[in-house]
Amino acid sequence: MSENHKRILEQQLWNIANTLRGKMGADEFRDYILGFIFYKYLSEKMELYANKILAEDGLKYQDINEATEVGQEYLEAIKEEALGSLGYFLKPAELFSEMARKGNANAQEEGISNFILDELTQVLNHIEQSTMGTESEDDFNKLFEDLDLTSTKLGRTEAAKNDLIAKVLGHLDKIDFKLEDTEADVLGDAYEYLIGQFASGAGKKAGEFYTPQEVSKVLAKLVTTGKTKLKSVYDPTCGSGSLLLRVAKEVEEVSNFYGQELNRTTYNLARMNMILHDVHFQKFNIRQEDTLEHPQHLEHRFEAIVANPPFSAQWSASPLHMSDDRFSQYGKLAPSSKADFAFVQHMIHHLADNGTMAVVLPHGVLFRGGAEGHIRQYLIDDRNYLDAVIGLPANIFYGTSIPTCILVFKKGRENADNILFIDGSQHFEKVKTQNILRDEDINKIVETYRRRAEEPKYSIRALLSDIAANDYNLNIPRYVDTFEAEDQVDLNAISLELKSLESQITETDQTIAGFCEELGIEPPFLAAETVGKTTEKVLPSANF
Known part of the structure; x- marks a missing residue:
């Protein structure tokens, strides 16, 4: 089952990557799609970890109200545990699924805005900032710096950029990474597949990042x-x-x-x-x-x-x-x-x-x-x-x-x-x-x-x-002799074959001559012989 899921996941991710293909070069849209996949992975890992901690209280991570004192107490306790175990921390409102939901919300509904670029940039920065002063700081430092959400390659206007990013997040949000299956590294293998696909289209640059x-x-x-x-x-x-x-x-x-x-x-x-x-x-x-x-x-x-x-x-x-x-x-x-x-x-x-x-x-x-x-x-x-x-x-x-x-x-x-x-x-x-x-x-x-x-x-x-x-x-x-000896040439056999071919040519010439005589025309090989004889007569008298 996991092998089949891996193949499906690989194809789904590559299809989503192609959403960005027409906008920029392979090495550039690689950075965006892999970065967003990584953000989704961190979010789902965080949510699974938090839900496990909250299971005794009968709560889910996204049910925590960050605006309440009790909610803040929960978040502080979970953050302390997460930094030691996962090495980073994300609040419920910063999870990938929440960003994808906001980006694809119906903007006409009262009080809802689907513009997420600024908030998404802050969330990615917060992931890095959450590690400061911890053992994992070096491993997360400037990890998302290549996800430039202000790049004009994403669109000419802010609205166009936002629509494209929201579309990519929405597609990714529908994919189940199955992270609860700890025995299978399905997402890791799919990630490797994507890196390989990007390498195949990156020409000489591929050698910089992929074997x-x-x-x-x-x-x-x-x-x-x-x-x-x-x-x-x-x-x-x-x-x-x-x-x-x-x-x-x-x-x-x-x-x-x-x-x-x-x-x-x-x-x-x-x-x-x-x-x-x-x-x-x-x-x-x-x-x-x-x-x-x-x-x-x-x-x-x-x-x-x-x-x-x-x-x-x-x-x-x-x-x-x-x-x-x-x-x-x-x-x-x-x-x-x-x-x-x-x-x-x-x-x-x-x-x-x-x-x-x-x-x-x-x-x-x-x-x-x-x-x-x-x-x-x-x-x-x-x-x-x-x-x-x-x-x-x-x-x-x-x-x-x-x-x-x-x-x-x-x-x-x-x-x-x-x-x-x-x-x-x-x-x-x-x-x-x-x-x-x-x-x-x-x-x-x-x-x-x-x-x-x-x-x-x-x-x-x-x-x-x-x-x-x-x-x-x-x-x-x-040292390794790969010389292949050629078959010996049988000169007698070749001589006999040539004589046989000559006999066949003579018979064919005679047949053609018979047809030409019936048609009242000169055989072509006789014309060639005549030219040869004329040449032989002329050559001795040539002036050298």
């Missing part, structure tokens, strides 16, 4: 190999937080989630995503800053690390970083034009001794020389941290068609004398213009890694001595 679910599954399954519980998981370029949440689906429990994200809007989306997936505010720590220049979690070491950093991004590569513990031991910094290995070094620094990290990178990291070659050799020869190299198909990421790879690192490697190479580049399904990993492709990669299995033309355990002999070049075709 395709198929790739997320591979990364999550790799880092959770052999584990049922994790103390911590970390993503230094966490985007919308989808990768972190995917790891949680692969184990029974994750005690703490850590992440960092540069883009402010995406950072807000990540925090919403965490809360909406019912991750308690005390269990996640997402920070907004430049990961390489201003790292926020340096004191922590993590049991699982996953990342899809921006490919070949620019960074400062400042000489000052040579005194940074993340980079100092390598002797060289990643080039300023390609920060790929800088992200790897940063993640290695955070990896616990019993941890596993998996990172998606462009193929260039496997073979580029200079500082990158030096860092690559250090990681393999000096540290022996690299556990596996996995090639992925081209065109599986939004906004870029380049082939990519996954590098898996472990500080305590069980197979210290070899590195597993997997060539998964030819195993995919083409869907419209995008290539996707099917379930069988994902399972093949993961099971091959877990068993460290060798399979002709797919995987091999390459000895460190062989990698050293290749000057630490990790280009996958150097």
